[in-house]
Amino acid sequence: MGIISLSCRECGTDYDLGAHYVCTRCFGPLEARYDHDHLRGDIAELRRRIQAGPQNIWRYADFLPLAGGQPGPSARASSRAGLPAGCTPLIRADRLAERLGLGEVWVKNDAANPTHSFKDRVVSVAAARARELGFEVLACASTGNLANSVAAHAAALGMESYVFIPADLEEQKILATGVYGTNLVKVRGTYDDVNRLCTELSGERDWAFVNVNLRPYYAEGSKTIAYEVAEQLGWRTPDRVVAPVASGSLYTKLEKGFKEWLALGLIDGDVPVMHGAQAAGCSPVAQAFAAGHDVCRPVRPDTIAKSLAIGNPADGPYAVELARRTGGSVEAVSDDEVRDGIRLLAETTGVFTETAAARTSASCS
Numbered sequence: 001m002g003i004i005s006l007s008c009r010e011c012g013t014d015y016d017l018g019a020h021y022v023c024t025r026c027f028g029p030l031e032a033r034y035d036h037d038h039l040r041g042d043i044a045e046l047r048r049r050i051q052a053g054p055q056n057i058w059r060y061a062d063f064l065p066l067a068g069g070q071p072g073p074s075a076r077a078s079s080r081a082g083l084p085a086g087c088t089p090l091i092r093a094d095r096l097a098e099r100l101g102l103g104e105v106w107v108k109n110d111a112a113n114p115t116h117s118f119k120d121r122v123v124s125v126a127a128a129r130a131r132e133l134g135f136e137v138l139a140c141a142s143t144g145n146l147a148n149s150v151a152a153h154a155a156a157l158g159m160e161s162y163v164f165i166p167a168d169l170e171e172q173k174i175l176a177t178g179v180y181g182t183n184l185v186k187v188r189g190t191y192d193d194v195n196r197l198c199t200e201l202s203g204e205r206d207w208a209f210v211n212v213n214l215r216p217y218y219a220e221g222s223k224t225i226a227y228e229v230a231e232q233l234g235w236r237t238p239d240r241v242v243a244p245v246a247s248g249s250l251y252t253k254l255e256k257g258f259k260e261w262l263a264l265g266l267i268d269g270d271v272p273v274m275h276g277a278q279a280a281g282c283s284p285v286a287q288a289f290a291a292g293h294d295v296c297r298p299v300r301p302d303t304i305a306k307s308l309a310i311g312n313p314a315d316g317p318y319a320v321e322l323a324r325r326t327g328g329s330v331e332a333v334s335d336d337e338v339r340d341g342i343r344l345l346a347e348t349t350g351v352f353t354e355t356a357a358a359r360t361s362a363s364c365s
């Protein structure tokens, strides 16, 4: 089996596996639903199968939303071709742990992906599903990293691409996106304006907007970080996770990944305590968490951490709920703390990251 439907997170209505993302009954977001019964039973065999899989996210194909179902040579050769993502290093960071006064800290270095962020995971999944659904054009609304990834994946697959970004993004990011030969559209406005424009365009054009009409498939790619971390830790969950939060998709899907594997008995442990990190200059989720609300009031971003500058986060309420349910938190850190976080991580681990990742080390200190 594998994926069986797209299901509304609010009212549970099921939809077919097309390019839908919103429930027509209640406007709730749609999420991939699976049947994993065929994977129950011989856990040692399932672990062996995963370990014998490719050195990229497709080793977790049983848990990803492609209609191909079981990974077979032909399915892999067609839909799953393109730019491989995942299988990035999990680094034991003892010097960072010491500086933070913590017992054991590991850093998942997703800058080792082809375009240097975890977005290659979500785009790999969305692009593969876009091809299965017959789309010829890949598109996205981006705060920077997604634009790079969509442009690169489209190039690798020989697809046309359109990426929409706020006009004030960092020059280096814009340059990096342009090199892949995409159609780069700068929009005068915030990411939330860009996202609104793309939502309208997705109704008019026959394009696969990875984070709009293909969002339920795209979001599933983030689960592969949870699978990898668990596999790299020796088939167990970490006690705590600290992750950056923009739309809240990565943060919430990490938990989904751990839960799926715990339910199958594939890993030992419990759902980790989940901590999220935002920049004070754009922290609607942290503000809602601190104030005890469920609703994230939209904000206008003002921060150097442009890749996380989403003022109206699609998965914000689910992120707040997750932090509370697991006894975690969503914290906001200042731009100075983000700069210090970049330095701290680099000095103690040798990993030089951009602002989004530095947020997580800043929020630990």
Ligand SMILES: Cc1ncc(COP(=O)(O)O)c(C=O)c1O
Binding pocket: 117, 118, 119, 143, 145, 146, 244, 245, 246, 247, 248, 249, 250, 251, 307, 308, 356, 357
């Ligand atoms: C490097 C990096 N990490 C994390 C995120 C958070 O993504 P999400 O929208 O899934 O919360 C982003 C978003 O752009 C990002 O660029």
Ligand SMILES: [Zn+2]
Binding pocket: 008, 009, 010, 011, 012, 013, 023, 024, 025, 026, 027, 028
């Ligand atoms: Zn609904």
